[in-house]
Amino acid sequence: MTAATVPSGDRDRPMRIVVCIKQVPKAEELQVDPKTQTLKRVGVPSEINPPDANALEIALGMKDAHGAEVVVLSMGPTSFDESLERAVAMGADRGILLTDRILGGSDTVPTAYALSETIAKIGGYDLILCGEETTDASTGHVGPGIAGHLDIPQITYVSQVDLVDGKVRAKRTAEDGTEWWEARMPCLVTVNFGCNAPRDPSLTGKIRVKRGGLVVHWSCADVGIDPKKVGLLNSPTIVAHVDTVKLPPRAGKVYRGEPRDAVRQLLEALLADGVVPR
């Protein structure tokens, strides 16, 4: 396999793809703390934010096809190692966790800043992939924010990425159709949730994780992040109020008998309740 080379660089080398991932509570296990009105993140099973896993799969597919170095990057507490290790076991070459107490409480503005600084520190990147949004906050801010800080082109809501003549060509999902965009590298692409089936970790990948050393921790000082630009105090978002939707009580009525009769009874009941218009 010959590695795709990067035309914009000063030397021939395999392209470097940075995939930004976040660890989120598993969707089916989501719980809101009734007191603080925030998501419970401690003691609940976690996973790689699903759209980020789709982004990772795109990166690994490009690595399979063209050869590439895939670096996964995350920001958060050391418990996020679990997801970075999973990404390496899936086939990423290495993982970096930006972890520092002073980052605690950061919203999307400091997060995009801190991640962009970290990516600049990694250096030599050709393509940055992010999920379209996270399942725990759904803002979709961070990917575009990183592109802004790094001053590189971005293509959002993408379901397919091709390399054509040293450029990225991406299929973008628009509200009323599909668009094809092309961008020079380095650029940033955010990836649609569910656009592919992320692979399982492999035996070789899990062995590499066990051998150790492939996931490293960087602090803000390591990267050179300005402490005055991160953390809760430097985050403009204010969570004023969160409502949890209480499900209305269910009638729990079961209609039995021949399917035809049961369906008729159900329909009558729905019509009577005004749920279905006559």
Next chain:
Amino acid sequence: MAERFDAIVVGAGPAGSAAALTLARKGLSTLLVERGRAPGLKNMFGGRVYAWPLPELVPDWKKDCPVERIVTKETMAFLTEDASLGLTFEAPRTADGRGASFTAIRAKFDAWLAKKAEDAGATLVTGIRVDDLWRESGRVRGVVAARGDRVASDLVVIAEGATSTLVRRAGLKADLEPREVSVGVKETIELPPETIQERFGVGEAEGAAQVYAGQASLGLRGGGFLYTNKGSVSLGLVVSSEDLGRKKIPIDEVQTKFRMHPAIQRLLKGGKVVEYSAHLVPELGANMMPRLVADGVLVVGDAAGFLINNGYTFRGVDLAIASGIAAGEAAEAAKAAGGMTAANLAGYEASLRRRHVTTDLERFSRAPLYLKNERLFDVYPRLLIDIAERVYRVDGTGQPRLMDVVLDGAKSGDVPTLRLLLDLLAGARSM
């Protein structure tokens, strides 16, 4: 470049972890691969571990081994629809003595043993299924996992359990046949520890082991078991898969009837079923053993059919652990002798004999055949209970002598006296 190890052990049950621990301790680089999310989660057994091979493997095992209860009380009972006749043996025992046994929960016990293997230097990888042996020009070169992922090794230790696919892929054994396996089912029923102690008449750290014949398996070949854990009871059955198929009775129906038997209900009252599991049980012992050694391959534990069911003791985990140790030692010797060829690994079989694994299997190799005698599961339990009914009945109609009742029962039963005597003799010899 493929990852490389001296040895790859497939399956992190007691046999695999014991092998990996021994291999790693002897300085071989060892990979232990488990299909389940964690060791023990996919594994099943009745509930008891005979402790004898543990001190050799983990000298200070008592320090942190997740023992539920030390078995101090053994019961064998026959059931009819509404009656039971039992024999109980009770003796103070400790975890120390040879011959000691304890009840355990596999999710805890297997995780503990796998951790010991890791601590000794083995690399444990979970959540990965091994699909095949990696062979090149007839030689085993390692294993193949999902999507053709290959990892290299000089030796593969097959510790996949009763339904091992690798022993068949390696050409060491033909496909399983129904007559070679039974179906085991088990329900774990939660009860407060104090209730268990009261109902089974055991102390705080002590436990009971009970085996049931007759109506327990609805007269099908097989039997029931009950083991007490700290805060739960393991209740289950092992029933001939041939008989289940022939009589077209679903195993869960047999299990439900067993659980509802008055003698069992009394023990479980107020308990909550928190877990249900089922697995195949190798039954034919020495008669279904695969080839245990090939170039670059050793077979251990249930994958090798190392299970003894002689009607009153069910052994699997002890044989598994002993075979794992034996495999590790054989691999060390083979490495020193220049390579993992079948000839260099031959010490495995000698070591199994020295540890009485294969010798015990051979000794009881007639037990499964004897247990194939259907009278044992249907006619004789009835006969015994009928005798007990008459011995203990005082109703003013004239009380017979014990001897008369027994002779009468033996004569009037469904079995000719000669047949009965022959069965008794065959039983005594095979068990």
